[in-house]
Amino acid sequence: MGIIDSQEALREVVGEVAELTQKKVIDRIDEHARTLIAHSPFVLLATSAPDGSCDVSPRGDPAGSVLVLDEKTLVLADRPGNKLVDSFRNIVDNPHAGLLFLVPGMNETLRVNGRATLVSEAPFFDSLVVKGKRPRLAVVVEVEQLYMHCAKAFLRSSLWxxxxxxxxxxxxxxxxxxxxxxxxxxxxxxxxxxxxxxxxTEQY
Known part of the structure; x- marks a missing residue:
């Protein structure tokens, strides 16, 4: 196998990042990102443990359920699940997290990377109520990187x-x-x- 074991070897294969691609990464939630987050009913939450083991967890709620508190902060509510809480255990030990927001029928996705905090109470919890159910936990993400991911993966997969x-x-x-x-x-x-x-019967 042709194992790639250095950054230099990787760049030799894939080439350098285009200047326009580098410029698309911003450090805040702008008006367009707000619009996409407001219309996204499904987001993937990626976390990792201190030992490097990773977890990706699907999160689904009615569109508009993810709160944008300001240009640097967003909030995801927890809903009842299998209680393995892999994502939450990772966040407690390693606050780095990645989010991938999907909008049905849209081939582009919104990627967010930042620092996550797990909270059990905050003034915004009343705004996280869905179908009369208040979450017991929420994930607060401080945005460090935000950018649009192109449509190629969705076009190749014909997902929609x-x-x-x-x-x-x-x-x-x-x-x-x-x-x-x-x-x-x-x-x-x-x-x-x-x-x-x-x-x-146990969605919320």
Whole structure:
């Protein structure tokens, strides 16, 4: 294998960064970023532990649920999950975080890097209520880098084009996956029914 083990070797393969690309990275939430964040119902939160192990967690809420407090600060509410809290454990030990905001039907994405803080109470918690449920935790991100990511990945993947999507019946259900991976003595159909019920009744 042609292992790349230095910055110099990497640049020899991919070349130098274009000046325009370098200029697109800013250190604040401008009006355009505010608009995209307000219309994004889905964001990926990337964190890492002190030992370098990484985690990427999907976060979904109605569009507009991510708060922009000012040009340097945004807030994501926590919602009930599996309680592994990998992202939160990482943030407590290593505050660096990355966010990727998606807007349905839009091929470009918004990337944010910054310092994250986990909080259990703040004046803005009332603004994080969804369907009458107040979150127990929230992630506050101080923006250090913000930039738009081009459309190439979404165009190559045809992500938003339903005609390219696989037939769902050809894929294993979550119940089937859990049953097989965990060697559970239960029918996949029963697991699916339980999971569907929980997803519908315990979103918030």
């Amino acid at each position: 084009q339903p005609e390219t999507w696989p037939d769902r019946s050809a894929l294993p259900s979550m119940g089937t996956i859990m049953r097989d991976q965990m060697a559970l003595p239960i029918a996949a159909e029963e697991l699916d029914a339980r999971l569907d019920h929980r997803a519908l």
